[in-house]
Amino acid sequence: MKQFGFTRLMRLVDPGDFKQIFAAGERVSSKAFTVLYHSNSLEYPRLGMAIPRKHFSRAVDRNRIKRLVRESFRQRQQVLGGRDLVVLSKPGINRHPNSDLLRCLERQWIGLVKQCSDS
Template identity: 45%
Template sequence: MSKFAFRRELRLLTPEHYRYVFQQAHRAGSPHLTILARNNDLGHPRLGLAVPKKQIKTAVDRNRFKRLVRESFRLRQDTLPAKDFVVIAKKSANELSNEELNKVLHKLWHRLSRPSRG
């Protein structure tokens, strides 16, 4: 069970971590969210979230979005490459059901996991 934990070392914690990803990122997007990815030398993936109040208005909805993204990442962390990922919410992300959001995330994780994505 601890294999699927979302430990501190699996998170982007500082502004420098986010800046590193934003500088030269590969992106995979949908109408509802965008995931930026950049290789890291750590041997494991890390996750960061950007959920602006301007895009998702209420704290309840922002927290739901973040919870679902973290859960999706947590369950797939052993299959993801050693990259830093930043998930950016768009306005329409709030309109998705939990199941729809999971399907979108699964598709984007898969797209960014392909070796050709550098």
């Protein structure tokens, strides 16, 4: 698999996978995002996103958040290991600049890895 790519295999697309993570997943939260995660039987992480229209009425805002999450995930996928991740956005984050949101995601990836290594 490409070292820093984001292929279709790395996306959560099956509704059953989302249900499993929402039901049995653990979470790491910040003021901008909540990341739910659950270990998978694969050697690589998979990403799903829940960016609701209720929080961002304009598609351009939802797409911006999705691009930022994908890019941050793509850069950190090597340390995330075999986990399924769902990133949930919180209302009002579209007012923050990209750099703040990327920094917030970076802290969450680090916290997630630390939380997983502690347990």
